Amino acid sequence: MTMLQIEDLHTYYGKIHAIKGVSLQVSEGQIVTLIGGNGAGKTTTLNTICGITPAQQGKIIFDGVDISKLPPHEVVMRGIVQSPEGRKIFTRLTVRENLEMGAFTRRDTPRIPVDLEYVFERFPRLKERAKQLGGTLSGGEQQMLAMGRALMARPRLLLLDEPSMGLAPLMVQEIFSVIDYLNKNNHTTILLVEQNASMALAIADQAYVLQSGYITHSGTGAALQQDPTVIAAYLGG
């Protein structure tokens, strides 16, 4: 069943036309990935979905309702949460408070501590540093915190913007295993933006390639892994 349907989306920064008619689909329960080079418009696409940089034209249909005109907090209320590029944890909130911010709009209060326990179990480093300010964590620990915060949100659709950026290979593995867990156990649908195209394609049900604001390729993750132009451009083949 289609959960998110984007049709002919256009987004501008002043005069700069960043997204030039993007259409894509995310079905319930899937992991969909959006890959593309620097400046292709991946972050802009996610921010447009979230209402941060509203679309000039086009539709964003979530659960059958057009959400393209909603302010960001109402988008979250409907079940879409973004874990933004560059971690963006709150440096002056404690690790624990950062995690609690993830659960900001949740109404199932009794289950929040359960998820908190799970995050601490999954990332013991965060538990040790629960009372420390977010800004005192190392880059990798901050990325764990950002992942933990996304876990705490329990959204229906999670938008992840380059969650493995700047991490050591072992941590990259760990991040991808968390993504898989979120998808399989929490039944969270995921739209994943990644520079690490080979890992992203391996985990994805569906994939889209974005280039200068246009979708140039789309198909299953497996199909794009085989596509010669995709291999040449993004898989370093």
Next chain:
Amino acid sequence: MASAAQNPPSKGLIGGLMERFRNDPVQIVLYLCGGIVFAVMLLAIVSNLLSGQVTLEDIVQSMIFGLAQGSIYALIALGYTLVYGVLLMINFAHGEVFMAGAYIAFFAIYAMEQSGFLAQQPLLALLITIGVGMIASISIAVLLERIAYRPLRNAPRLVPLITAIGASIVIRELFIRLFGARPRTYPEVSLFAFPQFFRLECSVVDGVETCLGIDLIRGAYDITLLGMELRVRPVYFIVFILALILMAMLWFVVQRTKVGRAMRAVAEDKKTAALMGVNVDRVIVITFVLGAALAGAAAVLFALYNQRVMPEMGFTPGIKAFTAAVLGGIGNVPGAMAGGLLLGIIESVAPSMLGLPTQLEGVISFGVLVLILIFRPTGIFGEVLAKKRA
């Protein structure tokens, strides 16, 4: 890029100073001037104390008054600091928000005096007056945010600053046109308490002595403490204690509640806070409401011992409280509290200690600001934050 600025290698005090001087030789002159002023002040204080020109009594007495005055500054300063923390903007109309609280509450307490309610139920009447003051200040602040500041949210930083100065003039003039410029006098209130401990205001009826106790608002009592003969007004302590309670409540809201957490998140990063589902506009309004509630309460407390209220009364406390907020490190909540109390005490104690006329209190408070900013440009509690944002 931020990490390098956040963790400068510690070079120790002297090393840091040397580096500062090398980067900016003008600093040497500033430090010298600051040092000389400090030395002269110390000398004056010591000589005044030794020659008996000022007595310890004078100092303690002014200090008690300074505690009350400082509490008022601290409560107002919190409003500046909260709004600055969230919007990086100085709300120069905050002094008028304070004034509106005191002025509108006047009508409430006046009506209660006329109806006799004030005399019958002084405690309840005072609480109502404080409540009216808070609501008045909150209303003005919310309108201010909605009409004057929100449309300029994405404008360059200088624009809302100028708007704030304009708004401050508009509110003041509006009150003058509506209610006149002349001062109004708060009615006299007596609030007696603790008859068990203070056998004062006693009367004997049918051979039974009943006492009212001390008058917390109007009273002034001569006491001897540690050999000092002091004349003490309980109202100063009441103001101080109420201010402490209000500040503790604010601290709790900011540090321990979900709204407070959202406020701190918005202060740091509006976009990411919005991505977590925070309604940023609403949090900003709540910030104005909290600041205004404190200012409104402060305004009524101020009027209780100062008695005169008028549309222009907001200016001086507003500027002083702003000074206090900068003194403590703008954007920093404990800093505003400490800065306010410190400024209130210095301002009331310094003239007598230095042997200067009390009219010079303004010169002294701004002098202190300049001095402290020479040695600590980010304020007493100011941290890297101020540097990072500047």
